[in-house]
Each structure stands twice: as C-alpha cells, then as structure tokens.
Amino acid sequence: MTAPAVAVTGLTKRYGARTVVDDLDVEVPAGVVAGFVGPNGAGKTTTMSMLLGLVRPTAGTGTVLGASIEEPASYLHDVGALIESPAFYPSLSGAENLRVFATVGGHDPAPIAGLLGRVGLGDRGGDRYRSYSLGMKQRLGIAAALLGDPALLILDEPANGLDPQGVREMRSLVGDLASSGRTVLVSSHDLSELEQVCDWLVLIDTGRSLYQGPTRALLDGVTRGVAVLPERREDRAVLRDLLVAGGHEVVADDARLVVSVDGADVLELAASVNRAAFAAGVVLAELSPLRTTLEDRYLALVQGGVR
Numbered sequence: 453m454t455a456p457a458v459a460v461t462g463l464t465k466r467y468g469a470r471t472v473v474d475d476l477d478v479e480v481p482a483g484v485v486a487g488f489v490g491p492n493g494a495g496k497t498t499t500m501s502m503l504l505g506l507v508r509p510t511a512g513t514g515t516v517l518g519a520s521i522e523e524p525a526s527y528l529h530d531v532g533a534l535i536e537s538p539a540f541y542p543s544l545s546g547a548e549n550l551r552v553f554a555t556v557g558g559h560d561p562a563p564i565a566g567l568l569g570r571v572g573l574g575d576r577g578g579d580r581y582r583s584y585s586l587g588m589k590q591r592l593g594i595a596a597a598l599l600g601d602p603a604l605l606i607l608d609e610p611a612n613g614l615d616p617q618g619v620r621e622m623r624s625l626v627g628d629l630a631s632s633g634r635t636v637l638v639s640s641h642d643l644s645e646l647e648q649v650c651d652w653l654v655l656i657d658t659g660r661s662l663y664q665g666p667t668r669a670l671l672d673g674v675t676r677g678v679a680v681l682p683e684r685r686e687d688r689a690v691l692r693d694l695l696v697a698g699g700h701e702v703v704a705d706d707a708r709l710v711v712s713v714d715g716a717d718v719l720e721l722a723a724s725v726n727r728a729a730f731a732a733g734v735v736l737a738e739l740s741p742l743r744t745t746l747e748d749r750y751l752a753l754v755q756g757g758v759r
C-alpha cells in the first residue's frame with residue numbers, strides 16, 4: 453500500500469495562551485483530492501503552513517510524502533503550494549513570472565506553456581500580470597505551484613474572493629489537478645465549493661478535527677427519514693393517523709409525509725411503513741429515504757449537533 457501523502461498526529465500550534473491548532477490528527481491518502489474545510493479562523497492556514505515548514509508546530513509528529521515534518525527541506529522539493537498570494541512582478545507577463553519562479557526554484561522552464569494552458573491562461577500568458585483579474589492571478593499561482601510537477605499540491609482557499617463563475621472554474625481546475633498519482637490538499641470555508649471534486653474530506657473547527665475520511669462516508673447512515681406519498685391525496689390523513697398510532701413521528705412536507713428515522717434502520721422503517729399502508733389499502737406512489745446533504749452534515753458538525 454502506498455504511504456499516505458500526509459500523516460500527522462497531535463499537531464498543535466499555540467500563540468501565547470491561545471491554541472489555534474489543537475492536537476490535530478490528519479491523514480490524507482496518496483492520490484486523492486482532499487478538501488480541508490472549516491469556518492474562518494478554524495486553523496486551516498496555520499495547519500497548511502506547518503506542513504510546509506512555514507510555521508513551527510508547538511507539538512506534533514508525522515510525515516509529509518513519507519518524510520518527517522521536522523525536516524521540511526527533505527520533502528519540499530516535491531510539494532507545490534499556493535498559500536497567500538505569491539509575489540508576482542506586476543509589470544512582467546504571466547509567462548515571464550513563471551520563468552522567474554522556475555529559475556528561483558531550480559525547475560525546468562520547458563513545461564511553462566503547457567502549464568499556462570492547463571490553468572486556462574493559454575492565450576493570456578503574454579499579458580502583464582497587473583492586467584489579470586483576481587481569478588487569473590489565482591490560476592497563475594496554481595501554475596507556479598505546479599512547476600516541478602510536485603507529488604503534493606497544497607492550495608489555501610484558491611477560490612477566495614472569486615465570483616460564482618470564478619469559483620466554478622477554480623473547482624473544475626482543482627478537480628483536474630489530481631492526475632498521475634498527485635495528491636491535492638485544498639482548503640475552503642465553504643464545503644459546497646469542494647464537495648463535488650474532493651474524494652476525501654478533513655473537516656476542522658477551532659483547531660480540532662470534526663471528521664476525516666471519504667466524502668461519501670460522511671453521509672453513510674445519516675438519514676433524516678422516509679418520505680411517503682400516497683397515490684390518492686385523501687389517503688394522506690388516513691396514513692398519517694395510522695403511522696402516529698404505530699408510534700412513529702410524522703410531519704407533513706407538501707404532499708408527502710416524512711416519517712422520522714429516529715435511530716431505526718431506514719430500510720426497516722420503509723418496510724414497516726409500506727406494510728402499514730398496504731394493510732390499510734393505501735397505495736404508495738413514493739417511498740424513499742431522505743438523505744441529509746453534505747452541507748447539512750457539515751453545519752451540524754460545526755454546531756456540535758451531530759458527532
């Protein structure tokens with residue numbers, strides 16, 4: 453099995469009496485697009501900065517690309533990062549800026565034209581940086597992070613400040629970046645920005661881990677209830693009374709009834725609702741589990757509602 457791209461335990465950062473990253477364990481498997489999600493001030497930038505050797509951890513051990521986080525120099529040559537805006541020269545073109553970065557970083561400049569195309573700046577690489585929109589600046593930053601074809605790419609809020617169209621473009625770019633085994637760790641305070649492109653999620657708040665694992669698994673077993681729609685509208689009240697008499701919690705939702713799962717197995721509940729309807733001669737036009745969205749789940753985790 454391939455070693456994880458990031459595996460740290462007990463990662464902690466204190467500034468004076470203030471703990472901003474608190475005993476955090478993070479594991480990111482190699483080859484995934486991992487979303488690092490948490491509200492403003494949750495500690496995402498600080499954590500990423502510690503992985504990049506920019507901020508010294510107060511405590512914690514672990515590895516990045518198999519090398520100890522205590523020696524960032526031993527793995528940084530294989531890590532690309534966009535964390536805070538890179539210092540590009542305003543009067544140089546995008547392509548010229550990348551050449552400067554390649555020279556300083558000791559990277560081969562040959563892939564620059566291809567990289568500009570990859571981030572959607574193929575026809576604007578010759579324009580001065582100062583003429584770029586915010587979205588273009590962010591994309592140039594990603595191109596710079598890709599110089600040297602890193603095994604791990606760390607992007608801190610690449611969609612920050614972008615308009616909805618820019619956010620969509622950034623999302624599709626991030627989704628395209630994981631290729632040939634590369635791992636991408638990308639942060640955002642907005643889960644909806646990342647949920648479609650991330651196969652792995654690390655959710656944090658106030659420096660602590662709320663969840664980490666496959667995106668799909670976050671939703672497993674989380675079901676709000678079973679939605680039931682009788683074929684005939686007049687059967688709705690009959691069915692509701694029947695279910696309530698059977699001890700179920702039922703709420704009306706438009707034409708449908710929603711039966712709360714309340715810890716029960718959702719399929720067993722659906723079967724029991726179906727049996728009760730059948731016994732009463734009520735034909736069901738719909739009987740379906742109501743799943744919680746990822747956003748619901750995230751907010752519940754952040755608000756401490758569901759663990």
Ligand code: ATP
Pocket residue numbers: 467472490491492493494495496497498499640641
């Ligand atoms: P955002 O989404 O707003 O960028 P974040 O999750 O990236 O937030 P951080 O930037 O890591 O959060 O900040 C976490 C906390 O650490 C914040 O309360 C911030 O004020 C504090 N912090 C960060 N850097 C320092 C520092 N150098 N000195 C003191 N406090 C700091």
